[in-house]
Amino acid sequence: MSDADRTALLADFSATGRNHPYLAFTLNSLCNLDCVFCKPRCMPDYGHKDHPLSAGDYAAIAREAAAWKVAKAHCSGGEPTLRSDILEVIAALAAGLGTEASIGMTTHGNLRRGLTVDQMAGAGLTYVNVSLHSLDRSRSAKIMGGGDPDRARDTVNAALGLQLKVKINCVVQRSYLHDALQVANLAKDLPVAVRLIELQNIGPASAIFTEEYISETEVRPHLLQWLASAGEVSRTELGVRSPGNYLRPDGWVGSIGFISNSSCATCSDANRIKITPSGVARPCILHNRDIALKPHLAGGTLDEAFAHLFRAMLDRNGNPAWQGFHYVDYDLRWDRMERPHGAPVMLPVLSTGSCSRASSGETS
Known part of the structure; x- marks a missing residue:
């Protein structure tokens, strides 16, 4: 692809007003924990069977992404820190995207022996989301x-001691609402954004959804004393693009956010290019525009792949479900879901709680 063609496609994307895309890598399928809403150990194909992308692959993808003005990469899993080459992967993404890029990770925070936050920060990590x-x-x-x-x-x-941006992810369950409130209280004295995340009726969480789902609308009254005098925190101040509504109670150091992907999620501002462990890129969950990156890595045609990804994100503006209410998350961890060819995936509607604000589809 010529520089002129790339510039024209980027201009078309910019004209939509959407946030510029970022790379959301699922690095592996493995996890040494077994959260009730995730349950990796119960999956029939637990243990990724395909050859995952290498650090060199991530470096090449990041370099091409930088040419498309992508300036952020987020790593998740599974538990991404279980990869033996995690430091090399972080360094590859940081080097490929450049010195001003944001490189982040979601982790359960129980780091394996021999791995430290200091090492990851030294490799290029700039922010971390810890599940608690x-x-x-x-x-x-x-x-x-x-x-x-x-x-x-x-x-x-x-x-925090290394000056990394920190968010704490807390999935709220009805039986553990008090626990979630205690986690949220950490933001009183720590400069963190605690994100209270609605349970989603997908995957293993479906088994507990009816009993455990509690909407943002139902949670907010329990925070009334904190939020009554709270001011809204801008995404710019948080340092990374984040969905939902972030509030800082009077006198608090940190903030509380709501990620309400069940009661009031839309994809009107979703901007993730999801990439599975084996290198399948998915620019949109509502359109089947998936593309395998490995052939393009081997053939030196990643520019064509990224052109496809950006066009796919433009095309989804015509999807009848765009800006509708639907599940915006999609389980990529095991590369196990067959995507039907030719027709958009129309995800089910969930009408629970109420939504008084627009919420973006990104969940990094």
Whole structure:
């Protein structure tokens, strides 16, 4: 693709007013914990069977993405820190996207022996999202199938000490609402954004959804004392693009955010290019515009692949479900879902709670 063609396509994308895309990598399928809404150990094909992308592959993808003005990469899993080459992957993404890029990761924070936040920051990590659903060890273990919330908090503190941006992800369940409120209270004294995330009726979470789902609308009254005098925190101040509505109670150092992908999610501002462990890029969950990147890596034609991805994100403006209410998350971790060819995937509608604001589809 010529520079002129790339410039023209970027201009077309910019004219839509959407946030510029970023890369959302699912690095692996493996996790040493077993959260009740994720349950990786119960999956029939647990343990990724295809050859995952290498650090060199990530470097090449990042270099091409930089030519398309992409300036952010987010890594998740599984548990991405279980990859033996995680430092090399972080360094590859940082080098490929350039010195001004944001390189982030979602982790449960119970880092394996020999791996430290300092090492990851040295490799180029600029922010971290730590999953923390209860501060009580026994209750946390019930939710997450193991692990230690104190170790996760150590990871948070280490990241803050290194001046990394930190968000804490807390999936709210009805039986553990008090635990979520205690997690949210961490933002009183720490410069973190605690994100209260609605349970989604997808994958293993479907088994507990009816009993455990609680909407943002139902949660907010429990935070009334905190939020009554709270001011809104801009995404710019948070340092990364983040969905939902972030509020800082009076006198607090950090903020509380709501990620309401069940009660009021839309894709009107979704801007993730999701890439599976084996290198399948998915620019939109509502259109089947998936593209395997490995042949383009081998053939030196990543520019063609990225042109396809940007056109796909433009094309989805015509999808009848765009700006509609639907599930905006999609399980990529095991590359196990067959995508029907030719027709858009129309996801089911969930009408629970109320939505008084627009919410973007990104969840990094």
